[in-house]
Amino acid sequence: MSEQVAHPHGADRLCPPAERAYADALRAGRIAREDAREATCLIDLGLLHPDPAALDWLLPTSPQAVMARLLRGVHEDIAASQARTGVVAAAFERFAALGAPAAADSEAIRVLDGIPRINAAIDDAIAGCTTESLTIQPRGIRPEHILSQALPRALDMLDRGVRIRTLYTHVARHGPGLHDYLHQLDGRAVEVRTLDEVTDRLLLFDRTVAIIPAAADDTSALELRHPALVEYLATVFERLWRLAVPLSDAVPAATDFEGITHRERVIAALLAEGHQDAVIAQRLGISVRTCRHHISRLAAALGSSSRTQLGVRIAQSGLDAHPR
Known part of the structure; x- marks a missing residue:
């Protein structure tokens, strides 16, 4: 028995030489083995088989039999796919049950x-x-x-x-x-x-x-x-x-510390924490320009000529604590 040869096509999609040979065999009822030498795939695919009475000839398998065989393969593939689908669904149902608490948590925080x-x-x-x-x-x-x-x-x-x-x-x-x-x-x-x-x-x-x-x-x-x-x-x-x-009450306007206002005391405490002007302005809801104006007034009141010296004076004067 000759070794089976793998072909790039199946019985449902024949190569041109095989399609011509199979059509000739169906029309004549048989085909000489020599005439089908370029379509050996027909034998491997079961579309042609040797004539028991004359081994030099090949007989064609009826199209109805070929179609029945192909459809049986399709049904088997569908059944196998359905079985795999059931296995996958069962597995992910288990995963879904395991992930139920996490899903609940995701509903508690929504972007x-x-x-x-x-x-x-x-x-x-x-x-x-x-x-x-x-x-x-x-x-x-x-x-x-x-x-x-x-x-x-x-x-x-x-x-x-x-x-x-x-x-x-x-x-x-x-x-x-x-x-x-x-x-x-x-x-x-x-x-x-x-x-x-x-x-x-x-x-x-x-x-x-x-x-x-x-x-x-x-x-x-x-x-x-x-x-x-x-x-x-x-x-x-x-x-x-x-x-x-x-809102009906007045905001503290000034302190008894050399005329430094309440807001300037707050700015002093934020400067002592190391915040930049833009950050302080954002936190107090004022513009950067207004914030720097208050810092200049604060520096003048404390007699400092640089930001480093201002930080030291703020700490020495006790203004590094947020006013209540």
Whole structure:
């Protein structure tokens, strides 16, 4: 018996010499072995077989038999694929069960990419808020158009009996838009307090969902629903709230230390911590130019002629501690 030869095609896709020889064999009922020498693949594929009565001739296998054999192979392949599919599905069902806690945790921290998704998440949280809204707004004076956009949301929450508390920096007091905004809320359950500096933006609703920034340019945020994280942020807010000054009260204007203002004392403490002018300005919600003006006044009051000497004088005078 001759050795089987591997061919690049199957019975369903014959090479040209094999296709011609098989067609000749079907028309004539047989084909001389010599005439099929360029199509030995037909024998290997079972489309031609020797004539028992005359070994120099080859007989063709009927197309119906060939088709039945090919279809049987297809059915076997489908059955094998279905069996493999079942095995894979069963395996990943086990993996899914093992990963259920992780999936739950991923729902507790959701990344919001892009302003539209962030605004949609805020709208959903506001719509579901029923008792309390806590907000921290850094960066100084809030633009009037931003406050105008926030007004309908605040009115909607107030109509539902939600208590609103917001923390700003002291600088926000100088923006007329904030006072107009509060006036339009008509003295309802809205409380505003200010601090020298606050944390990054925080939106907290019913102590169940919080939204915080995830990028410096505000194009990405995190929606937090993990109870421990949300409670931690609520605690941070409450501690800042106790230290803050109600908007109806005056901010400490000056200290008894050679006319250095309260803000300059805060800047002195931040300089002592090693912060650069731009960082200090951002934390206090003021411009870098205004920050440097206060630093110049501070240097003049302490009699220092360089930044290094200013740092020494701040430490010597006790101004390196944040004022209360």
